[in-house]
Amino acid sequence: MTAANNGRALPRAGRALPWALVTPALGWTLLFFVLPFIAMGLSSLTAHEGSGFTVSNYSQFFTNPSYWQAMVNSLEVTAIVTVVSVLLAYPFAWILAEQVPERWQRLALMLAVLPFWTSYVVRSYSWLLVLAQNGVINRALTGIGVVAEPLQLANTRFATVTGFVHFFVMLLTLTIFANLKQLSPSYRKAAADLGAGPVRTFLHVILPLTLPGIMVGAFLTFVLCIGDYITPQILGGNNELLMPQLVMMQIGRRGDFPLASALSIILMAVVTIAYLACARWLKIERA
């Protein structure tokens, strides 16, 4: 994004033209992004019933153990999903980039992200079909006699994590593949010239060079995962609540906008903290 430095005030362009170009987008963002956020902030400081300002919505979060538990669940699930997805996707992306012949790579990558194009809601539902009590996996397991009784796979944390990992393996494969392809082959040649075998080349050259890309992908996974309502609601059931489910519950069942607003803001604060914690690594990428 260096284009801005090249733009000079053009001779015949008046003062008004540049502003006329950027104002609609800025206005839209202010009106429908910043203003709603302020409204949400104000709303979070009011009581569901009654008037005046209060911090009770926030203090509820810290005093009510079930609310607190939802945040703990969210963080645990997100951490598991991020780690498992990276561990699964990295070798896969490496195989696509290094082992698959060049002319098949585009096709192999397109195939690997094909289910990306089903609707998000439908993809979670499909996992329900696979994991259900009388679904494909349980039928297969009882059929060959591995287990006598069908396993409880759906409506568990395992199901939520599986649904998430499925989505993020595809996403991370894309980002890590792009990262591996960007590496210049001369690095590998230099390492070989200096006497490093394939394992040492990977550990000391390839892996460190792709680490910034992995961090960006992992952060993206974290942000998208912790804010998602669909996957835990469909696959996890209501056995253990995650934060987005808790937020939606306040709106759906009780119409409690102030509490939902407060919980949303707390969720956003956690993502911001995670961003600040990762910012050091995320910055490397820009250099």
Add this chain to the structure above:
Amino acid sequence: MRRIVRIVSWLYALAVYGFIFLPVVVLVLFSLQSTSFPIPPFTGPSLRWYDVVLSDTRLTSALVNSLLVASISSLAAVTLGFLSAWGFARFVLPGSGLLRGLITLPLTVSYLIIGMGLLVLFNWAGVPKSLLAAGIGHVVINLPLCFAIIYSQMGDHQINIERAARDLGAPEWKVLLLITVPVMAPAIFAGFFLSMTFSWDEFVISFLLTRFDTTLPVEIWNLLRSGLNPKTNAVGSLVFAVSIVLVVLFELTLLRRRKA
């Protein structure tokens, strides 16, 4: 050693492909049987549930709504994104970095929170829940995307062509319509296409901001209340098929462009 790596690689890749395709195969396979539960053993094939879906007016009108919201909101997002990208790339504006940051800010916030904010605001302002409200939300999430894509593609090369046009006496609007838009067409198209797919698939904002008339993902969500249902399988398979056709078309137009 190299052979072992190859074999292990193949096995691993096959396992991951299997994991990636398992739910989709199950979805499509069990949409093709006539029994009332989409579970094994497979009996079929039958197109019974596709008939049911295509004659369900709630689903078909939701499909039309989705297409309307996606195309109109994407058009708005790409127009606003293009104009602002042009403005920031070509002119020196005070506080440019900060303002560009503001436009891309919604990219860092989850859809749930954007939807919540709009819900609270519209509730206070007395704006009723509607497809229009959901469309406004979709522009909020897609505008930063369109802006970022188009802005990053505006390089020196384009500036020189525009300069040439101005030297030859073209007024500003002619430069915009006859030079900038055609030259930037690939980026504009990419922004529009991405916005279409995100809007088409978006659930939570539409769920929060619409009531009676709603979009396809929300209508599919309503179907899920009935548990495992072959109708959901059939809708899901149809959505998948449409998306695949779109992606292939997109790839083909992109490839042809590259060859030309």
